[in-house]
Amino acid sequence: MFNWKVIEDIVGPITEKQKKQLVDYKNLIQEENKKYNLTTIVLDEEIFWKHFYDSIIFSQDFKLSNQFILDIGTGAGFPGIVIKVLFPETIVTLVESNNKKIAFLNLVIKKLELNNITTSSQRAEQFSIDNKEKYDIVISRALAQLNILLELGVQALKINGHFICLKSKNAGTELSELNGKECAIGLKLVKQQNLEIDQLGERVNLFFEKVRSTSIDYPRPYPQIKKKPLGK
Template sequence: MEINEFINKIKKLGINITESQLQQLEQYYELLIEENKVMNLTRIIEKKEVYLKHFYDSLTLCKIIPLNKNKKLCDIGSGAGFPGIVLKIVFPNLNITLLDSLNKRVVFLNKIIKELNLKDIEAIHCRAEVYSRENVEKYDIVTARAVAKTNILLEIASPMIKINGSFVAMKANIEDEITNINHTCKELNCKLEKIETFKLPIENSIRNLIKFTKINSTNIKYPRKFEQIKKNPL
């Protein structure tokens, strides 16, 4: 995806990107590729591919949830910063927490935050289920992109979401992941709001945005320890 095509495609998402934001994305790309030489952050390194499969894909979140207000967002398993860093660049109004369980990725994320002079964003080294238990009903939006199965993510995310807030799982293939999701939702006081399925431009690969709304407080026994979540998923 060439830069001009990227600009045109995100315009169709309702995003009018500024020259300054484009420069930040370019700087982010350069830092990502440089760091990737010594650290496994992404297998996608060609510029056109990064702009399509990482930058554009991250911004598709606005297909299913408005991002133009001053909301608090937590990105679980942020990795190299997708979607969290991209969202912060394009939607500076968001107050964002990036979570990752690997410290060297958090060091990289904090480097990006510093180099790009991003405000109201922090990267934290912590397991998501631990952080969620310690930060009950703190966030308006929680995201996770290509991290784990949906029912596992929902248990981890739901405690830290405010009532009437949202969790969005960003996935390529959902297969049978939502077959029994209603049981999971009932247990966690959430409801499946919408599934937005679309194709990425150019390559036409399938993407899914699965949006849940929290309708009441989560039982204090959740989230469980990760070993329990994985062994006996809801």
């Protein structure tokens, strides 16, 4: 059903257990999506490419091991749960403010028997403040534009840690609107991964490194961030 080789080309050999976990995850998405809206992507092939594959292609250019990873605005678990399944040595926290999605995430964690993965329904900016410089990696996919996203999660990131933003063709515009102001919160853009994939289209994954501590002035309350994002 799934083209496991394209996954293995990125992460290396995967076990039958991992394959089963991803199939079970796919089934849970399809079953629970009938009760409440988790995603508009529900066909087998689309889930594989647009959720599972898209969640881990960044790791072609970034080594994952036993890092502490924070996935903010994870939704139905992308990329955090996929990372946890394929890189089981990671320690993952999923932040999602929608309580129905939190219930779904907890169900997936239980059914897939995943360890060292937790959920939080706190808003991302508050969670970041409460967990200052705890995480090696902060990652997010399709949560918000860069000039909002980076401010929301930056406090949780360790110095020398990486903020990974999984983006699409609009990444160039978002970088322009950020206007280099990532430096104001202690970040530096160190890598850009540009990909063109038939099943996904254009993907642009951005890697920021935290080069110094972030001022306690950030993140600002969300209404302020929304009204005047970084760079504007």
